Amino acid sequence: MFEKTLIPVSYGERPEEIKKIGKILKNLGSNSICLFHVTEAGSFFRGSDISWLMILKEALEELGLDVEVKMGADHIASSIAEAALHEGADEIYMKTKRRWQIGTMLLGSISRDLLRLSDIPVFVHKVRPRLPGDEAVITREDLIILYATDFGEASTRPIPYLMEFQGGWCHILHVRGRMADPFAEEIEKRRLHEKLTAVEEELRPYYGRVTSEEVIGDPSSEVLRVSDQISADVIVLGRKKPAFFSAPMGETAERIVTSSRASIFLVP
């Protein structure tokens, strides 16, 4: 998928967990990992022993990955975003923590800030694809990608990345509001059908199967619904410039990132 991945890590990260992540990333095409740890000003661990980081590095190297360790300081999200750019990473990988008591996947403020600030794509790993346990590691052939678009400027940016993914199935979902009269609605339908067909053709060489659908409704709700319906592993989205009063990464992306069970690949 992407050559170099930056993984932000914090103290307490377990080697067996990072190994599982490494397996997935390797299977999806990554061969170089940058482990990045930020110590906040005034932190108890600032400048202390980093042997735990070396253990993580070794765990990943066992998988045949090329691993480097980098350190940063001060504002965590800004440091990660800067480092990713500086190290020439193709993506930033984040694993969300499961909160069983409310049965959903919540993002912390650092992840939220990172999604807002990053100038390179962020891969937010949620429930799907599952980390390898008893079952086999997911491969590219198994990968189901949901590409959510409204054909706006932000949603066309992910297309080169979609070509990089090269999964088993790419489903293009266009969500919109209904036009205000039947005639305009008919014209819009025809226009979108042509556009969707063109994007399908563009992506067909990179996937075993490419399909598309066009729905009317609330973008975030529809994306979440379809993603569960097709058991998508990754939802590919473009990050919009936030409007005044809206969520930092755009309301739709915000809701999808927070509530989705599929992983999110957010393209800035």
Next chain:
Amino acid sequence: MWIDYMKRESVFLLSSGIILFFIAVGIITPDLLESVSQSIHAGILDYFSWLYLISAFFFLIFVLGIALSQYGTIKLGYDAERPQYSFFGWIAMLFAAGMGIGLIFWGVSEPLLHFLMPPPFLTSSSPEAASFAMRYVFFHWGIHPWAIYTIVSLSIAYFSFRRGMPALISSCFYPVLGERIYGMPGKLVDVLAVFATVFGTATSLGFGALQIHAGFTHLYGLSSAISVTIGIIVIATALFMASAILGVEKGVQILSKINIIIATILLLFILSLGSTPYILNIFTSTLGGYINNVIDLSLQSYPFAGYEWSRDWTVFYWAWWISWSPFVGLFIARISRGRTIREFVLTVLSVPTLFTFIWFSVFGGSALYLELEQGVDLARVAGEDVSLALFVFLEQYPVSGLLSLIVILLLIVFFVTSADSATVVLGSLTSGGSMIVPMYKKVIWGLSLSTVAIVLLLTGGLDALQMMAITAAFPFMIVMIILCYTLWIGLSQEKDRVEK
């Protein structure tokens, strides 16, 4: 064949069925109707009176926002279209819509009632109560009712003239319902519009009949029995039914114009023969007070003292305007084709409002002058019989007999023209938006309007009329909130439409 007819005419059958059921219950068991409608009415007031205030204020902000935004330049019609009527002709017709029975009925009574029975934090019959009374009259009859009408008329005008859809409330719901506007959800919206129109218009007709009756009783000593009021409704019904069936639209238009001329002459007569400087001072100071306090007035329900008062007056008015809005909205929309949204909104909000302010300053101001400066006990009369106050007021002027007769004539003509227009609008709403309405529908709606007014008068008089207006308006208020959303969706697609 019957199934096809039922499908095609489902709005008509459903709405007329509901109204017929209401009439039947009112005739067979008036006590049951009274107790049920009282419970519904009490429930709405207990839990949702605040919603009426917030909605009306929101409608005002919304229409002003749209008028002053980039969407203000959008035409209610195709881009090359020109207004169908001249500016002055259009304004005259706006007056016709805005000047109705209510203005004559409440012109003298309402300021006097507020003056006599203000909220508990004011002393009855005090100068403060007088100032409060005038300010609230301006508020109840001012910019808010027109904002309420504008929501409906702007939506209908936009979706039918610019988007080429039928002139129905359900057409405005296309952005949220899609093809379902042709199914049950869309039909339900139209039924709610019919329901609100019937009760809103019946309320006005009831007021009109009560006042015509009071006038005849006062002038000629006619019996004050309710049967006479019913007789007046029956005669007026015969008149407007004849007009609606014969399709004497030209005649109705001429009558409306004559009515406005007579009303204006009456206004000038009272202004010149009363204390003109006093009236003009009342107009000026009340206008200042109104402008200065419009936000406070809009959202003030006096929860600590005067809550009952606010519910009895402001909430009733807002509900009444909402229940009138499908009817007035359709009328205003029809005459405004070819105008820009900005021109439409700003004119509709300002011109009739200003005329109404002058009307109330002249009639209400003169009544307060007679009460406070001349010692005429008008407020007590208004307190005892709302419909009588106007005639006692006219007695203080020369040729009072003639003036009273003119007022009764005005009321009758307003009654006929309003009921006639309402019959046509109801027919159109239940005929898929078509202006060619079958005769039997006109007859059914005409009779329904009058019968509902009679049933309401028999079950509880003025209180029942007010109660039903509030109840019928509630579901339509929700419809209007959604209309704002759908209109916004439609307008926000305009830029893309032009590009495409």
